[in-house]
Amino acid sequence: MTKNLELTKWVDEVAALCKPDSVHWATGTEEEYQDMLNIMLDAGLATKLDEKKKPGCYLFRSHPSDVARAEMRTFIASRKEEDAGPTNNWIDPVELKATMTKLYDGCMSGRVMYVIPFSMGPIGSPIAKIGVEISDSPYVMINMRIMTRIGTAVLEALGENGEFVRCLHSVGKPLAAGEKDDGWPCVPNVAEKYISHFPEERMIWSFGSGYGGNALLGKKCFALRIAGVQARDEGWLAEHMLIMKLTSPEGKSYYITGAFPSACGKTNLAMLEPTIPGWKVETIGDDIAWMKFGEDGRLYAINPEAGFFGVIPGTSMQSNPNAVKQTLSNSIYTNAGLTDDNDVWWEGSGLPAPDHLIDWKGNDWTPESGEPAAHANARFTTPAAQCPVIAPEWEDPAGVPISAILIGGRRQATIPLVNESTDWNHGIFLGSIMGSEITTADITDKVGQVRRDPFAMLPFMGYHMGDYLQHWINIGKKTDADKLPKIYFVNWFRKDEEGKFMWPGFGDNSRVIKWIIERLSGDAKAETTAIGNLPLPDAIDISGLDITLADMEKLLTVDKEAWLAEIESIRENYLSYGNRLPAELAAELDKLQARLNEM
Ligand code: GTP
Ligand code: SPV
Ligand code: MN
Numbered sequence: 001m002t003k004n005l006e007l008t009k010w011v012d013e014v015a016a017l018c019k020p021d022s023v024h025w026a027t028g029t030e031e032e033y034q035d036m037l038n039i040m041l042d043a044g045l046a047t048k049l050d051e052k053k054k055p056g057c058y059l060f061r062s063h064p065s066d067v068a069r070a071e072m073r074t075f076i077a078s079r080k081e082e083d084a085g086p087t088n089n090w091i092d093p094v095e096l097k098a099t100m101t102k103l104y105d106g107c108m109s110g111r112v113m114y115v116i117p118f119s120m121g122p123i124g125s126p127i128a129k130i131g132v133e134i135s136d137s138p139y140v141m142i143n144m145r146i147m148t149r150i151g152t153a154v155l156e157a158l159g160e161n162g163e164f165v166r167c168l169h170s171v172g173k174p175l176a177a178g179e180k181d182d183g184w185p186c187v188p189n190v191a192e193k194y195i196s197h198f199p200e201e202r203m204i205w206s207f208g209s210g211y212g213g214n215a216l217l218g219k220k221c222f223a224l225r226i227a228g229v230q231a232r233d234e235g236w237l238a239e240h241m242l243i244m245k246l247t248s249p250e251g252k253s254y255y256i257t258g259a260f261p262s263a264c265g266k267t268n269l270a271m272l273e274p275t276i277p278g279w280k281v282e283t284i285g286d287d288i289a290w291m292k293f294g295e296d297g298r299l300y301a302i303n304p305e306a307g308f309f310g311v312i313p314g315t316s317m318q319s320n321p322n323a324v325k326q327t328l329s330n331s332i333y334t335n336a337g338l339t340d341d342n343d344v345w346w347e348g349s350g351l352p353a354p355d356h357l358i359d360w361k362g363n364d365w366t367p368e369s370g371e372p373a374a375h376a377n378a379r380f381t382t383p384a385a386q387c388p389v390i391a392p393e394w395e396d397p398a399g400v401p402i403s404a405i406l407i408g409g410r411r412q413a414t415i416p417l418v419n420e421s422t423d424w425n426h427g428i429f430l431g432s433i434m435g436s437e438i439t440t441a442d443i444t445d446k447v448g449q450v451r452r453d454p455f456a457m458l459p460f461m462g463y464h465m466g467d468y469l470q471h472w473i474n475i476g477k478k479t480d481a482d483k484l485p486k487i488y489f490v491n492w493f494r495k496d497e498e499g500k501f502m503w504p505g506f507g508d509n510s511r512v513i514k515w516i517i518e519r520l521s522g523d524a525k526a527e528t529t530a531i532g533n534l535p536l537p538d539a540i541d542i543s544g545l546d547i548t549l550a551d552m553e554k555l556l557t558v559d560k561e562a563w564l565a566e567i568e569s570i571r572e573n574y575l576s577y578g579n580r581l582p583a584e585l586a587a588e589l590d591k592l593q594a595r596l597n598e599m
Pocket of ligand 3: 240262263287
């Protein structure tokens with residue numbers, strides 16, 4: 001329990017509204033974690049995997065309506081609609097609270113209400129922030145224990161008067177007397193799920209979903225949408241970025257962050273195995289970075305999380321051996337296939353498909369079934385400390401000084417393999433025009449079109465996107481230009497005429513990062529072009545790769561016509577920001593157009 005009166009008052013209010021059978025304050029112990037798992041094993045919601053092959057690992061299958069973040073049901077309920085901006089769903093906060101209060105009334109009956117104090121960042125670190133999630137889901141409890149630091153130690157750090165972000169979550173499935181869960185509890189009608197943010201109050205209300213970022217409220221809801229608003233107000237950055245450490249053959253270390261949209265390679269890049277001799281990669285974070293200025297005027301990053309919630313399909317000993325090793329024990333698998341010998345299997349695992357398994361929907365599956373065994377957004381939850389290449393300083397409360405920021409999306413054409421920004425504002429411009437091609441997994445009538453996703457933050461913005469870009473510009477004015485990280489626009493996803501990836505990617509991305517590091521130390525060759533500084537085709541180490549210099553030239557040219565078309569589409573996107581588009585970015589766009597026309 002706690003002496004924090006604000007907290008006890010809030011917990012009492014929520015209990016009175018949601019009417020759970022009992023209230024449980026999370027302590028964060030191993031014993032409590034096992035108790036939660038046992039509750040879910042008994043209820044038939046979890047499967048324990050084979051103890052020899054996957055010690056301490058469990059499989060869950062969610063409801064088909066509840067397999068990913070629900071962007072259409074994610075709301076930024078700022079007091080003024082214009083403050084949510086053109087990229088967010090807005091509902092008046094008074095109206096939304098009235099609607100959701102009705103939904104919350106009695107929603108936990110038949111269930112335990114868990115009170116989960118959690119710290120984003122090492123407990124007690126000056127950069128860390130505390131949240132308290134109230135949830136009726138033991139699945140949320142176990143995931144929060146891996147993804148954040150939870151329990152009694154957090155209450156102690158909170159003290160009597162400490163501030164915390166209120167995070168209220170319910171799966172939205174009360175149980176009548178004697179009723180038991182029949183499968184994954186949630187609200188099956190997607191239109192009745194709510195993931196709501198009240199930015200001025202630093203408060204989150206989530207209802208109807210038990211999955212991922214909808215339910216683990218420390219992650220996107222707090223660490224990006226609410227912390228983003230705090231960061232704007234307090235002069236720092238809360239970003240959808242991996243953090244990695246690179247050490248050169250000479251033994252010099254650099255820290256870099258990378259913003260890539262969801263499922264575009266952050267986890268893979270954060271723990272890659274370099275294919276070039278002498279270089280070493282170590283991991284600090286795979287999804288979120290909080291960056292603040294240190295006393296020396298440089299930006300320092302911490303990973304506010306304590307675990308990785310990573311995409312399962314495609315993870316193999318070839319693509320990401322460290323993730324495979326990390327998830328061999330003490331990990332939770334959600335929506336993977338279950339083999340007959342109690343192990344997990346998924347598409348792209350690099351292992352032969354078994355003759356029979358139980359798919360993510362709980363049905364019998366054979367290789368002839370014609371349906372995937374694992375859901376495309378099946379995820380593992382695994383402790384960061386288990387990552388074989390975790391950097392020793394990953395929990396340093398002071399963070400690590402950032403030398404470069406990588407940005408990029410999935411673009412089959414136009415965007416070169418790597419492009420160095422010429423200065424801070426140009427880098428922010430490149431961040432603002434980032435995007436990915438819409439795939440069949442998204443909105444069907446727009447397949448192939450580019451969805452602009454500035455700094456990979458489109459689904460995670462807690463305020464107006466134009467103000468956010470202005471905030472990035474302003475950050476650049478707070479310190480000397482040479483202390484700011486350099487920004488690099490990368491694209492691992494270029495395709496040739498036959499639709500094949502032109503760049504091998506994964507571990508070979510170390511070759512591009514090597515060039516970036518050599519640029520930072522002034523050792524690598526580049527050519528100034530209309531769009532930025534590009535490596536000369538022979539400046540990237542391709543030794544041992546099945547790729548020709550001609551291919552490299554294709555990956556590293558400026559396609560004038562394609563860029564002029566790009567400009568039109570950027571202008572259209574910029575129009576949506578109205579008068580909140582930073583003047584600096586409008587100027588960058590005009591300068592780019594002029595340079596292209598001179599080509
Ligand atoms: P979130 O956890 O959703 O934020 O995503 P993430 O950015 O961490 O994505 P992740 O690393 O899990 O990306 C997974 C997808 O990207 C898989 O489909 C991978 O096959 C693909 N991928 C990752 N790196 C590369 C690469 O270098 N080249 C290619 N072609 N595909 C890649
Ligand atoms: C993402 O979608 O970017 C994720 C997964 O990292 S979730 O936490 O569900 O948002
Ligand atoms: Mn993410």
